[in-house]
Amino acid sequence: MKQYEFWPMVKSTAVIIQQISVMAIFFVRTRACCMQARAHGCCRAAGRAKDDPGGCVLAVPTLCVRAGAWVRALQLIFALVHQQSVSVWAIGGVNVAVLTVLFAWLRFSGPRFYSPTLLPHIPMVVKYTCIFLAVVFALAPILQTLTQSYCNDTIWAQTIMLSAIHICFHEYHATTSTSAYVVSPARVCQAACASVDLLATRMHAARPHARCLPALLCSVSGAISLNAAIFAAALLASRLPSTIHVFVFVCLAIQLFALFPLFRDYIRIRSEGAHMAVTAMCVIATLGLLLWLSSTLLAIVYASGMAFIAFVCPLWLMSARMYKNEMQGPWDIASVREFST
Incomplete structure (x- = not known):
């Protein structure tokens, strides 16, 4: 908890x-x-x-x-x-x-x-x-x-x-990385390669310095x-x-x-x-x-x-917080315990 x-x-x-x-x-x-x-x-x-x-x-x-x-x-x-x-x-x-x-x-x-x-x-x-x-x-x-x-x-x-x-x-939450406000050609190239739309790829290639909008506007x-x-x-x-x-x-x-x-x-x-x-x-x-x-x-x-x-x-x-109950069951992700031999 x-x-x-x-x-x-x-x-x-x-x-x-x-x-x-x-x-x-x-x-x-x-x-x-x-x-x-x-x-x-x-x-x-x-x-x-x-x-x-x-x-x-x-x-x-x-x-x-x-x-x-x-x-x-x-x-x-x-x-x-x-x-x-x-x-x-x-x-x-x-x-x-x-x-x-x-x-x-x-x-x-x-x-x-x-x-x-x-x-x-x-x-x-x-x-x-x-x-x-x-x-x-x-x-x-x-x-x-x-x-x-x-x-x-x-x-x-x-x-x-x-x-x-x-x-x-x-x-109310800010982006977790400062790179969202800094133009990076590598980030633009990654976004262009990940896009399946040819038009979007051309737009990224034509404007390599396009600013990435933060999560607030997206x-x-x-x-x-x-x-x-x-x-x-x-x-x-x-x-x-x-x-x-x-x-x-x-x-x-x-x-x-x-x-x-x-x-x-x-x-x-x-x-x-x-x-x-x-x-x-x-x-x-x-x-x-x-x-x-x-x-x-x-x-x-x-x-x-x-x-x-x-x-x-x-x-x-x-x-x-004292009234919060944390329920555990088979739906949780299994956690492997390490045992020393």
Whole structure:
């Protein structure tokens, strides 16, 4: 029977706390957008909408596939943008500086975090990111009027249901090998040889540097979780007053639900200390946002829930272990005992 230890189990809850914090930041950002729209007199029912000059603060970090965690730091200056005490160009400069620091950290942090195979893919990432941003910006007017005939209660009920699906079906285990994030021609050749489809073999041969997606995006559970989160983001974005709100909000959803898990797994399989530091940053940033843009009651509920998950649930599981019965029979794999002669 497997033996459980308290502190390793507490550390294993960090990924759950991070994902719940991401969902909390997502909802707080939704409320912040609505509050800012009301403060500026935006009203969709009357057909008036004013662009959000501070909304583009979240567009620049999308240029890096592992910058999802830094969006939490950028959220802390949203209130200053809301008060129009900081210019958009200053916020854009902060974003560029954050990305520069992030790439410098990946480059000079040593072999644990940096791999030389990552550097050639930066132009490709920038290229496809620009294409993605153009597509999202073109679809923003459609998303804005997607649920115009539905009431707000229906939208919020569906969003809460989809958020619960996202939390339940999310892939919380990281890949067991760091090679999933490093391009290797040998791995691509093996995959091509194992494929029975001639077209797939040609695709691997034509693009030997194709990046292998982690299990989060390949498994059925991860796909259900990601689609539920993006659909919830589309529903909430349809209630925003302007297309620039929708564009920025969808970009934020992609960062939080699609890119941040990649960054989290990338850090988790390389350094336990960095993984715990990211968890602490998520909790502190979420508490700060709840206290700044929402209410003290929600911050207390969030802190209590995270403490319950991190400390009470492991103790609960350890105390329930005494009621577990391990049945053995002929269906088990035979174990051969060695006898000394």
